[in-house]
Amino acid sequence: MALPNKNAIWRVLVTGGAGFVGSRLVRRIETEWPNAMVTVIDDFRSGDFHNLQGFRGDLIAQDLSQIELTRYFAPKSLDAIFHLASITDTREMDQRKMCWDNIESLRNLLRFAESARTPITYVSSAATYGIEARVNVETDDRKPANVYGYSKVQLENLAQLYLDKPDNAGWVVNAVRYFNVYGPHEQHKGPMASMIYQLYLQMKAGKRPRVFKHGEHKRDFVHVDDAVQCTLLAMDSGKAGVFNTGSGEACSFNDAIAELNKALGTKLEAEYIENPFPFFQPFTQADLTRSRVELKYDPAFRLASGVADYVAWLKRTGR
Numbered sequence: 230m231a232l233p234n235k236n237a238i239w240r241v242l243v244t245g246g247a248g249f250v251g252s253r254l255v256r257r258i259e260t261e262w263p264n265a266m267v268t269v270i271d272d273f274r275s276g277d278f279h280n281l282q283g284f285r286g287d288l289i290a291q292d293l294s295q296i297e298l299t300r301y302f303a304p305k306s307l308d309a310i311f312h313l314a315s316i317t318d319t320r321e322m323d324q325r326k327m328c329w330d331n332i333e334s335l336r337n338l339l340r341f342a343e344s345a346r347t348p349i350t351y352v353s354s355a356a357t358y359g360i361e362a363r364v365n366v367e368t369d370d371r372k373p374a375n376v377y378g379y380s381k382v383q384l385e386n387l388a389q390l391y392l393d394k395p396d397n398a399g400w401v402v403n404a405v406r407y408f409n410v411y412g413p414h415e416q417h418k419g420p421m422a423s424m425i426y427q428l429y430l431q432m433k434a435g436k437r438p439r440v441f442k443h444g445e446h447k448r449d450f451v452h453v454d455d456a457v458q459c460t461l462l463a464m465d466s467g468k469a470g471v472f473n474t475g476s477g478e479a480c481s482f483n484d485a486i487a488e489l490n491k492a493l494g495t496k497l498e499a500e501y502i503e504n505p506f507p508f509f510q511p512f513t514q515a516d517l518t519r520s521r522v523e524l525k526y527d528p529a530f531r532l533a534s535g536v537a538d539y540v541a542w543l544k545r546t547g548r
């Protein structure tokens with residue numbers, strides 16, 4: 230669906246809206262579409278009510294994998310569904326829990342949305358690609374190294390199974406595969422917050438930032454506002470499929486520390502420590518060709534401007 234004009238009454242469901250990216254999306258929708266009617270479903274397993282301060286809409290604090298959606302919504306009562314709710318702790322090793330909660334949540338939405346063909350944009354992850362060091366193209370083999378990534382692969386498979394049904398021709402269900410998102414409102418994630426935030430906390434406290442030897446692992450660090458923009462563009466595009474959502478650049482942890490030093494006005498040198506994890510990703514980078522061409526996605530931030538923007542926000546808000 231094309232996004233409605235800014236004065237429209239837009240009826241939107243955002244799952245995971247109390248989380249890091251979800252709350253940023255909710256804020257953007259309520260700011261740009263003042264007449265939007267946003268409902269958030271979030272059971273606060275990893276979200277935080279602080280993220281929803283100022284939110285005007287309805288909140289359903291329930292587990293999306295269990296909830297009977299027809300108790301809350303008539304079939305045609307929503308114009309768009311953004312699905313971000315997920316177990317996001319990649320250290321979670323309970324395979325049944327990870328798969329059940331993540332997969333059944335999307336199945337619940339698909340079953341509900343199918344009759345009215347309500348468009349769904351849901352969030353997948355670069356974790357679907359696994360740990361091979363290469364620039365990741367959407368058509369690459371998916372080889373997740375952990376059950377979190379595996380659950381996201383299954384989301385993509387499930388969505389495709391629904392889209393393959395002959396009756397569902399034309400229904401728009403698409404995925405945005407986020408890379409390493411950082412930015413405002415991720416504090417509640419604690420150890421699961423971005424490396425940019427972890428390094429910031431150490432450096433703000435005057436400590437040398439600790440990274441695995443020798444700081445040369447690379448990540449596609451993407452600012453949360455770019456992730457939100459790509460998510461809205463995916464909904465706007467009316468195109469089914471899977472779309473990488475990154476900055477398009479691979480930057481090392483040493484690069485991140487250099488940008489944080491600039492933003493903080495410090496000269497702290499990295500402390501390199503042994504890497505105990507055999508499955509630690511050495512390199513991630515999103516190939517953005519498909520997203521640029523089909524979604525017209527053009528990330529606004531590079532690492533330097535993104536870190537500067539984020540640190541300014543952290544300082545302004547006293548965090």
Ligand SMILES: NC(=O)c1ccc[n+]([C@@H]2O[C@H](COP(=O)([O-])OP(=O)(O)OC[C@H]3O[C@@H](n4cnc5c(N)ncnc54)[C@H](O)[C@@H]3O)[C@@H](O)[C@H]2O)c1
Pocket residue numbers: 244245246247248249250251270271272273274275276277291292293294312313314315316317330334352353354355406407408409410411418
């Ligand atoms: N932050 C990143 O770097 C990153 C990278 C790749 C993918 N993603 C994906 O982006 C989405 C948002 O992640 P985030 O970083 O904002 O994490 P987050 O933990 O802050 O947000 C997830 C939200 O979903 C809620 N939730 C989880 N399971 C639920 C359920 N069954 N029912 C209801 N609510 C539930 C949590 O309470 C939380 O508020 C997730 O789908 C995540 O897998 C994030």
